[in-house]
Amino acid sequence: MKELESLLKTKAKLPLSKKTVLNITFASILIKDEVSSVLKPFDVSIEQFNVLRILRGQNGNPSNLQDIQERMISKMSNTTRLVDKLIVKDLVERHICEKNRRKVEIFITDKGLKLLTIIDPIIDKTEDDITAGLSRDELEQLNLLLTKLRT
Incomplete structure (x- = not known):
């Protein structure tokens, strides 16, 4: 995960498609880790x-x-x-x-x-x-974009 983070923070010019996939992957891992930690006490x-x-x-x-x-x-x-x-x-x-x-x-x-x-x-x-850092409009737009990406 540190590798993903360092790639995103680097000054090197990453192709936009690579940067997008890395950002989605990084966000996915962070979300999964957070949800897993909340479920852990319930085994x-x-x-x-x-x-x-x-x-x-x-x-x-x-x-x-x-x-x-x-x-x-x-x-x-x-x-x-x-x-x-x-x-x-x-x-x-x-x-x-x-x-x-x-x-x-x-x-x-x-x-x-x-x-x-x-x-x-x-x-x-x-x-x-x-998702607290995103406005309702941003959340709606993000959902539209992620749905479009999957289809």
């Missing part, structure tokens, strides 16, 4: 938190590993391993579907839902703190 990783939010969004309906994987922010996550860790923490449950024994259904537990009610406002405040 939940960013990826596990994402799985919990996905399952909460099912409103009591089951999900399966493939559906969770498709909705993950980080497509490189090992969903099976994440779910297994959340099961050990009693935050999710895995059941074999009675109609189709090959189908595995995953549900968030009451404990998982309660944990999210505690974490959500902390994450909201962290996101507000991270």
Whole structure:
């Protein structure tokens, strides 16, 4: 990370595309580190938190590993391993579907839902703190630009 920071601070003329990618990468790492540090006391990783939010969004309906994987922010996550860790923490449950024994259904537990009610406002405040240096117009413009970059 220090390498990224020093590249951005250097007086050398970097191509604008390189400077942009470095800035986005650097900002991404800083944001991920900040969110990770907020989740650490709850013994939940960013990826596990994402799985919990996905399952909460099912409103009591089951999900399966493939559906969770498709909705993950980080497509490189090992969903099976994440779910297994959340099961050990009693935050999710895995059941074999009675109609189709090959189908595995995953549900968030009451404990998982309660944990999210505690974490959500902390994450909201962290996101507000991270973006506090930008005006509403700047945030809207940044979102437009980042969306355009991804499409």
